[in-house]
Amino acid sequence: MDGPAWKVLLLLCLAAAAGTRAQDAGQTQFICTSVPKDVDLCTASMQSSGPAEDLKSTVLQLRETVLQQKETIIHQRETIRELTSKLTRCESQSFPAGPGGRRPGSKNTMGDLSRGTAETLAQLGHTLQTLKQRLENLEHYSRGNNSVQANSLKDLLQNKIDDMEKQVLSRVNTLEESKSGSRNDSEQRNRVESTLTSLHHRITDLEKGKDRPADKFQLTFPLRTNYMYAKAKRSLPEMYSLTVCLWIKSNASPGVGTPFSYAVPGQANELVLIEWGNNPMEFLINDKVAKLPFLINDGKWHHLCITWTTRDGMWEAFQDGVMRGNGENLAPYHPIKPEGVLVLGQEQDILGGGFDATQAFVGELANLNIWNRKLSITEIYNLATCNSKALTGNVFSWTESSIEIFGGATKWSFEPCRSAN
Known part of the structure; x- marks a missing residue:
């Protein structure tokens, strides 16, 4: 070297x-x-x-490991970028839930679309069976009264119901063979809703021939949909105090839904009674919430009354004539606004619409009356025990001429206290 x-x-x-x-x-x-x-x-x-x-x-x-980790990081970045893009699109199409789980701005489509078209059609079939039962009752009535007009209407209604049954059966068969587009499903549902509403109006006209008292009726909502509802023909006035009372019967779970909701321009939750999901029943004024100590989900009739005054937002809750709870600071010094829409059986996310099937009322209700004053404990007890038959709401009274019915909700005779026992 x-x-x-x-x-x-x-x-x-x-x-x-x-x-x-x-x-x-x-x-x-x-x-x-x-x-x-x-x-x-x-x-x-x-x-x-x-x-x-x-x-x-x-x-x-080590060099090979570094190269593998580099490839993994690049792949994960692509995945994160794709998921972020999807999340952004979802957020742009959805809205945050409000108090009680309400979702502002949801679309007003027929039925609960998340449950599928087949189940919605099955629900419509159930509605048709209810209408047929009412028609049989009317047929029995017409036999005892020899009314040519009643028989003519009965035959017309029977033909209509038969046609509806054929449409539903044909639709179910089509679904079993192949899936149809959402546009066709929506058009079919709209046609069914229109026909059900027409049938209900005709049956109601026929039932009026039985000379039933104007306030002796109940509304039945047999299915949890977003197209069965009733609507008051007039708005509520501006109110600085109120009492709302009604008879209610339900065993729906989870939650009975929304017996009534009153929306005004700019505020969909101006006045709402709702029991949604596993939450207790709530009373809303101007989107402020009071939780009510009601226990009604037993399939029996119950009489409910709620009083409220704008001063300090004081409220009281009565079930079957007995006070069950009270509180304060429920929308204090906020008057109930006029020029709104009162809907029975659905919770409004927009003025007069935006119904959500999961919040729909399932059951029966009757004798909804509203006063622009606070009723006394004695008056409320008399209403619950039917000792004050002449006491009706001075801003909204329960009469057939004061409401319109849509989507196949049904109407039956009802006698307070007698029907409840």
């Missing part, structure tokens, strides 16, 4: 020995090996012995 090569190799050995001696003094040996003049010292050292081979293998493995 000539002079320069020997000196370079010696310097490398001394540097390595010095560096390692600082870490593990006396525990490592260093062997200096001569190499040809023109060979790369680093390459020669990597190829010279067993430990060097291990080091080379480790370096290659």
Whole structure:
């Protein structure tokens, strides 16, 4: 080995020995090996012995691991970018839930679309069965009264119901064969809703021939949909105090839904009674919430009354004539606004619409009356025990001429207290 090569190799050995001696003094040996003049010292050292081979293998493995992690990071970035894009689109099409789980701005489509078209059509079939039962009752009545007009209407209604049954059956068969587009489903539902509403109006006209008192009726909402409802023909006036009373019967779960809701321009939850999901029943004024201690989900008739005054937002809740709870700070000093829409059986997300099937009322209700004053405890007890038959709401009274019915909700005779027992 000539002079320069020997000196370079010696310097490398001394540097390595010095560096390692600082870490593990006396525990490592260093062997200096001569190499040809023109060979790369680093390459020669990597190829010279067993430990060097291990080091080379480790370096290659680390390099491969780094490349794999780089590919994984790139893939994860793409995935995160795709998920972020989807989340942005979802957020742009959805709205946050308000108090009690209400969702402002939801679309007013027929039925609960998340449940599927087949189940919605099955619900419509159930509605048709209810209408047929009413028609049979009317047929029995017409036999006892020999009314040519009643028989003519009965035959017309029977034909209409038969046609409806054929449409529903045909639709179900089509669904079993192949899935149809959402546009066709929506058009079919609109036609069914229109026909059900027409049938209900005709049956109501026929039932009026039985000379039933104007306030002796109940509304039945047999299905949890977003197209069965009733609507008051007149708005409520501005009110600084109120009492609302009604008879109610339901065993729906979870929650009975929304017996009534009153919306005004700019505020969909001006006055609402709702029991949604597993929450207790709530009374809302101007979107402020009071939780009510009612227990009514037992399939029996119950009489409910709620009083409220704008001063300090004081409220009281009565079930079957007995006070069950009270509180304050429910929309204090906020008068109930006029020029609104009173809907029975649905919760409004927009003025007069935006119904959500999951918040629909399921059951029966009757004798909804509203006063612009706070009734006394004695007056409320008399209403619950039917000892004050002449006491009716002065801003909204329960009469057939004061409401319109849509979507197949049904109307039956009802006698307070007698029907409840």
